[in-house]
Amino acid sequence: MAKVEIDVLFKKIQKDDKKEVIEFHVLGDETPHNSELIGMAGSIVIIGIGDVKLSAECKSVQRDSKKVVLKFEAKGDSEEKTIKLYPKAGFNVKLSLEQSQMSIEEFEEEHEGIEYKVDGDGSVSVPTDQLTIEDVNETENDDDLLD
CATH class of the missing domain: 2.40.30 (Elongation Factor Tu (Ef-tu); domain 3)
Structure with a gap:
């Protein structure tokens, strides 16, 4: 060294x-x-x-x-x-x-990634228990109601 x-x-x-x-x-x-x-x-x-x-x-x-x-x-x-x-x-x-x-x-900082698989036709599939953007939007709307 x-x-x-x-x-x-x-x-x-x-x-x-x-x-x-x-x-x-x-x-x-x-x-x-x-x-x-x-x-x-x-x-x-x-x-x-x-x-x-x-x-x-x-x-x-x-x-x-x-x-x-x-x-x-x-x-x-x-x-x-x-x-x-x-x-x-x-x-x-x-x-x-x-x-x-x-x-x-x-x-380098590490971050947790999102698990996914790319199918043969190029489409992506994610685990069923993973949050979607729709779930996040619903949660944000619920939070707005609490204020």
């Missing part, structure tokens, strides 16, 4: 309603641990900055003539941990990266 420690510029941390993106810039011509960084792209890593450690998906490693840009998306129960990172944004920090043993699929 690769473990990398590098000095970076903590460029930004940006949160929207669906994700939290963390971006670092490795400045200079020579990038230490180049092959390890490229190998982490697309996988889950443990990011460490000071005493804060959190899980994130390594979204991309982009290289140009002046810098290497590392982009991560925070995953899992990291909200309170990422809040601790905000004061460090905009400063040079020591970043430690370690590949996680968890896969991306283990971080």
